[in-house]
Amino acid sequence: MPILSPKNTLVRRSFFGALGTSIPCGIWAAAIEPNRLSITQKEITLKYWPQSLDGFRIAQLTDIHYRPEQDAQLLQKAIEHLRNEPVDLVALTGDYIISDDSVITDLCKELSKISAEHGIFACPGNHDRWHVSNYLLKTNLQKAGIVYLRNQGLKLNIKGENIFINGLDSIWAGQPLINHAWSEHQGETPVISLVHEPDPFDELRAEKRIDLQLSGHTHGGQCRIPILGVAPVKVKYGRKYLYGHYQHEESHLWVGRGIGTVGPRVRFACPPELAILTLRSSS
């Protein structure tokens, strides 16, 4: 049998073809894409959003999973963008660390460089609840000028309009107390909810008023199959709502891809994201 039979040639070509594709893809996923911050601009029209607040801009930073030696520049890019293009409010939707709680102080020093006219608000994520004491997280965020909302909400008065913003504890790793988080809500005030894990959206909106839920947790899948957009790996409480804007009746959900990574520091077809949401009034 000849060594270079048509069958052997085909196998060899397939092997080198796959190798030729997988090596550049691997380099891209490990060395390039995790550092390429993308800015997503998205308009969301809320049925009961006040007309006078049409155009209100919220920046969402989520799942920073801070590793200073690798992520400092990436975070700096996001902070720099917010300094050059200020927003009305910033929402931090949890998972500030992976497991090392000693990075919280450095991270909060960086986050203190962000400002927003109507405040910066934060809820915890599952990694925070697993690995950081609530006291450490809360005090460091507060030192950075950030309002920590864990099963808590507050009314904001902006241009004479009332808005209610609240944050829930991590569904997976904390003790979410829904009644506490909505206890200060009154009447027909629109509600913005920070909830780290997206999938409880349906249960929450069935029970409480939600105009806009902001979530992270999924990293958008972190690695996706291009064109198909399929994510081979999904995470608990992040299987139904993977990334982007969803609407059910008058409730909206935004799921951000986040900044950081968990596990190997790789991303593919799913770059780190700073999301800037512009709220529109339908009235």
Ligand SMILES: [Fe+2]
């Ligand atoms: Fe998470």
